[in-house]
Structure formats: structure tokens, C-alpha cells
Amino acid sequence: MTVTETERWLELLEQKGSRITGPRKAIVELMVDADHALNPVDVFDRARVKYPKMGLVTVYRTLEVLSDLGLVERVHQADDCHMYLRAAQGHEHLLICSCCGKAAYFSGDDLGMLIQRISMESGFSIQGHWLQLQGLCQSCQPKKIQTQQGE
Amino acid sequence: MTVTETERWLELLEQKGSRITGPRKAIVELMVDADHALNPVDVFDRARVKYPKMGLVTVYRTLEVLSDLGLVERVHQADDCHMYLRAAQGHEHLLICSCCGKAAYFSGDDLGMLIQRISMESGFSIQGHWLQLQGLCQSCQPKKIQTQQGE
């Protein structure tokens, strides 16, 4: 599954007239599999394992290319706003572990009523929304006992 | 109302053992009233009108102090993740105009059901959420006719 997804990304890259290169393959392979949002340096460190002469500049450039193709997207967290993760499929939002950073998409939110009400009350015409849940993933729950913030 | 709110901020500052200074007054006055999220340079430019010898470093430092006191908070937007706005009162979320940047808080979202479901499905224990609506404010609607992104 990972292999075919990697191939899909590379084919898309090719279709758009980009060349398939060693550095790009290394970055695609790792981004396809990543279950944490990664910042450019994270990507750099991981990519260098597969492609040792990788330059950090190429990481920036490749993330931009993948982002333009809609394959990865930027993720904002309180401490780091320049993280990247495979893009959402359709209408999905992120759930991120505040301890280890593990990220998962979810879908099925319904803000229609809320948006309609706020639209009325504020006079804004609402174009989009941004929703992100923070929590502790299963493997981090034993490690941390923290207070829960409701609603 | 603005005057008393400014005073409240300054008193809080004083209570916490900080000194009330010219630069801080200028920044507090402008942040109390701001209806747009402002980045440090925005704050700098505006504060210099009232306090011409203001240094940019002081802006950074003062925003941090106000943020530590819970009086302002950092706002993330697609193009600029280091913007500051007066802090939410209780459980509020932001509505921001994608054209002019006008910001308004709203409350009354209820994600309880959603959170419970996602919690079940994912195994995460959910601690908090981050919700932001983007749209066009009343005065920007005539200017731009844009496609609407649903739900």
C-alpha cells in the first residue's frame, strides 16, 4: 500500500512535468509513510538516511512542489507552524497528540448549524473553517496524566 | 470602556510586579482596541505613532509579557502565524476576514458529540480543540465575489 502510494505521488510529479530524482524519491517515500507532521529539518534528517548528500534547500523546494500538487499540506501546531503532513483526503481535520505529535485525520464534523448562526450574528459570509483536536494518543496516555479541557 | 480596559491591563501588569512604562502604555492602548490581529511589526508601526522612540525589541518583549498575563494571544493565519490579538474571554473562537483581517470572537460551539465520537474511534483522549472560521466581513463582501467552501 505504501509502495503504490509512493508510486502514485511520483507519477503525479512526473505528469506535472517534474523530474523524478533521488532526493525527491527519498522525501516522497518518507512523507507518504509519516504519521507525524514533520518540519523541514525533520524531513532533512530522515531523508539523509536514504539519500546522504541531500541538501536542506532541496527539502524546502520539494515540500513546496508536493504542496503545490496537493500531496502534502502544512500543519500548524502551537510550538511549530511549519510542519508538513500528507494532505487530507476531502473534508478531513486533524487530531494531534500533544505528547508525541502523532497525527491522524478524522472526518464527519458538522459545523453547518454553527456556521449559519455565526454568519447571521456577525454578518460575515463564511468561506471555510479550520478545526484541529489536541489530545493524547493511546501510547502516550499512560505516560502523562493531564487535566482535561472540556468542550 | 476602552479606557477602563486599558487601565485593567495596566493594573494587572502592575500587580504582577511589572513596571508601567511609556512603551508599554502605548502597546497596551493599541492592543486593547485592535480589531485585527497584528504582527510585531504592525504593532511597532502603530505604537511608534504614540511613542516615537519605541524599539522593535520592546514590542517583542511586551507582547510576550502580555501573553504571559493572558491578556493577548497569538493568532495563526495561513500567511502569518505570529499575529497577536486580545485574548479570548472563556470559551471563544475566532472568525477572521480573509480579505481585511478583521477578527471577532464567537462562542457557543458545541463539539461535545464530535469529540466523544472521535475519542472512541481513535483511542485518543482529547484535551482541547482549535477552531477558526474564515470569511468575508460585511464591508469586504461587496469588494470580493468568491466561491464559497461549504461545511
Added chain:
DNA sequence: TCCTTATTGAAAATGTTTTTCATTTTCATT
């Protein structure tokens, strides 16, 4: 294999935020 051109990595440039430090200002105490 050859050739054109996109891509690459190093280095330099740029832009932002933080640190350092001598000077100024605040404000509690005379």
C-alpha cells in the same frame, strides 16, 4: 549516446527573532 534543461547543493543573501549590554527610567524608600 547526446543534448537540453530541470534540479541540485554550497554559499550568500534576506528576513525574523533573540541575546547582549550600556544607558535610562521607574518607583519604593528616604
Added chain:
DNA sequence: AATGAAAATGAAAAACATTTTCAATAAGGA
């Protein structure tokens, strides 16, 4: 009102993150 300790300030330097420049390299069609 004058004094003095400590906090705050602004200029300059340093540290960081990101982008640009450019000569060398590599991709992939002919």
C-alpha cells in the same frame, strides 16, 4: 523632593530560519 536598586529600554550583535544565486550535475527525450 532626592536617592538608589532594579527593571526596562534601544542599539547593535548574534542566532535562526528561509530564500536566492549560481555553477555543477543529473534526468530523460531525441
